[in-house]
Amino acid sequence: MSSMDVVDGLTTDIAIFRGDPGKFVIHISGTHGVEAYSGSASQAAFLDYIAKEGLYQSSSDATLPTLVFVHALNPFGFANNRRVNEDNVDLNRNILTDAEFHFVQSRDPNYAGYVDLDSQLNPTSKFHDNHLINEAISYFTLGRAIMKYGLTSLKKALVSGNYHKQRGVGFGGFEQTKSVKNLIRLLVDELQIPVKAKDFILLDVHTGLGPEGVDTLMYQGTAEYVQSIEQTFPTEYADKAIVGGIKVEEFAPSPLPEKRSEKLSKGKAVDAHAKDVASGYELTVGTVSGSLCSNYLATNQSGTKFLCITQEFGTVPVHIVGMNVMQENSAFQWGTPEDRQIYGEKLKGVFFINTKDWKRRIVVRGFKLILQAFNVLSS
DSSP states (O other), X not given: OEEEEEETTEEEEEEEEOEEEEEEEEEEOOSSGGGHHHXXXXXXXXXXXXXXXXOSOSSOEEEEEEEEEEEOSSXXXXXXXXXXXXXXXXXXGOOOOHHHXXXXXXXXXXXXXXXXXXXXXXXXSOSOSSHHHHHHHHXXXXXXXXXXXXXXXXXXXXXXXXXXOXXXXXXXXXXXXXXXXXXXXXXXXXXXXXXXXXXXXXXXXXXXXXXXXXXXXXXXXXXXXXXXXXXXXXXXXXXXXXXXXXXXXXXXXOSSGGGOOTTOOTTOBSSGGGHHHHTXXXXXXXXXXXXXXXXXXXXXXXXXXXXXXXXXXXXXXXXXXXHHHHHHHHHHHHXXXXXXXXXXXXXXXXXXXXXXHHHHHHHHHHHHHHHHHHHHHOO
């Protein structure tokens, strides 16, 4: 166990179980701070499994993959009920190279319709001091915007990231954050994954989009893994209803035109049930399971087989998710300390459903995905 300092005594915790030096399972929680509960619970469940099964008893067991747990990548967001970090940066839009930062900062800031929708995305004050009245007006205003622009257009502006307005929602940063640099240093410099890995599977856990309690798998990888993803991570059913494992092709690895792959259809819903989750992500870059894997981890060895997955657990309808993300950012940037607390708690309630059924489903599916990756890479 080790920790990486981030800000004000807050750390990202690391657990590494040494196995085959050429095979890695990497599991990340808390990229979007307040969403960390689901990934953290999955990690805790698998730690119990390791202890009960007596795994990794020797200093290095070559029959097992090297297992890396990254807990609370964004500890500030986790501690303060925010999706973003201490500088208002969305870490899942921040994993870009210097050339990519230059590109995204020099292009039209309205490339995804952000400027057109700025007043909707970034209100600088509440509509009314009365909380209930403010909620009613907020819903009315959001409904009017959806009718005018369409839900997908509004979602696209929100999730594509902005690289020009630091206090705005969805800010991707002007440069890599300390958390991102810590992660790259761990995986690239210390573990030397680009040099040593022959196979690796990375799992980055999020909540918010999709049917409540059901996980969608957004992925990219080499052909050997992508072609067999349904066998490796099968969609799970119970009484003909989907329990989890909906499939969506992942975001392209780079905003640079010359790096965009014709074979990758960003946000393409492989499973029909994933349409609502996938829509709007056509312009999203700088992600853990997209940019980190392609730009940093799978660069030096053409023979490396990799699969990078975002596991997204559904919570509430997408328009409620979006409204609460916008409200919380507005409260944090322009509100009172009381506003920050109220809307931070509301945001937590959107990304963490505090019911036994939801929590049970998250732990079961989260554990299962780690186990499936673990079994694939075990000798």
